[in-house]
Amino acid sequence: MSETGTPYGTPFGDLLRAAKEETGLSYRKLAERAVDPTTGVMVGYTTLHRIAQDQSIHLEPGVVGAVAAAIGRSEREVRIAAAQQYCGLIADDPFGASTSEATVVVVHAPGTGRKDMPKVETLLRKWAAGELPRELAEDD
Incomplete structure (x- = not known):
């Protein structure tokens, strides 16, 4: 507290x-x-x-x-x-992934950080590189 x-x-x-x-x-x-x-x-x-x-x-x-x-x-x-x-709720960019063209905001519980979200970080990095997995990139 x-x-x-x-x-x-x-x-x-x-x-x-x-x-x-x-x-x-x-x-x-x-x-x-x-x-x-x-x-x-x-x-x-x-x-x-x-x-x-x-x-x-x-x-x-x-x-x-x-x-x-x-x-x-x-x-x-x-x-x-x-x-x-x-x-x-904490809303910030724990990965330092924001740029002048895009702001990354991840909402997470207090006390969690980058080390607690490796899959989120991997997904964001792939998205930034234009390498989203097919199931996330396709329009249904």
Whole structure:
């Protein structure tokens, strides 16, 4: 467990706290910017405050996009942080396989890493080299 009592850390809350500190804006001011560009969902300052206090929230569609807009971060980065904090999922590139043309993201359990996923690494390397096995390459 982390020192806050959350077993997977608080990366979602960390993003909110850092944005507040970096911008000097209150949660009320950040909430004025908290509108998901895709769904139009707006997130209020109480929700932003709850996230920053590492409390649970109702994570419905659009909330992550609204938070990303409020703090000026990519939705992908914010979604990964929320998934880790609330679901215990780690999403990263444990193989260093991302390039400027393709981002590799593997979702895995905390505590697992490259050494625990040799078949995933082999598959990704083959895919990158254009050598996918026939059963994965064929359209059915």
